[in-house]
Amino acid sequence: MLLALLLVHLLVTLMMTGVLWFVQVVHYPLMGSVGEANFQSYEGKHVTLTGYVLAPIMLLEAGTAALLVVFPVGDFDLLWWGNAILLAALWVSTFRVQVPLHNRLMQGFEMEAWKHLTRSNWFRTVLWSLRALLLCVYLYIELK
Numbered sequence: 001m002l003l004a005l006l007l008v009h010l011l012v013t014l015m016m017t018g019v020l021w022f023v024q025v026v027h028y029p030l031m032g033s034v035g036e037a038n039f040q041s042y043e044g045k046h047v048t049l050t051g052y053v054l055a056p057i058m059l060l061e062a063g064t065a066a067l068l069v070v071f072p073v074g075d076f077d078l079l080w081w082g083n084a085i086l087l088a089a090l091w092v093s094t095f096r097v098q099v100p101l102h103n104r105l106m107q108g109f110e111m112e113a114w115k116h117l118t119r120s121n122w123f124r125t126v127l128w129s130l131r132a133l134l135l136c137v138y139l140y141i142e143l144k
């Protein structure tokens with residue numbers, strides 16, 4: 001049962017990691033090409049549609065991270081606390097940095113907000129990648 005919990009957590013973490021890399025490398029750079037006339041509509045749709053996809057994944061990831069703290073897999077309690085703390089840092093970044101920047105951009109294209117969004121999202125991209133790597137390594141060690 002606990003291994004299944006770890007696998008679900010790893011799966012949603014890998015999904016988030018993939019989404020972050022796609023957004024960072026493809027989606028955010030292309031935002032600058034939308035044009036000011038269409039940007040407000042585009043950004044509103046982007047935020048809504050992205051929320052439909054990411055909200056359930058992020059909630060499942062947070063829930064499984066919390067369960068892994070309460071019911072740790074293996075003898076590495078510190079790993080699960082560290083995992084949860086890193087995920088909390090990602091949520092703080094999401095809701096204190098990225099969401100306000102998207103809210104600014106929904107009012108219309110703003111070069112500085114777009115650049116800040118793209119630069120600041122590297123933190124999330126790298127951190128989600130690091131978490132995914134650590135979880136994969138841990139799973140490998142656990143199954144060995």
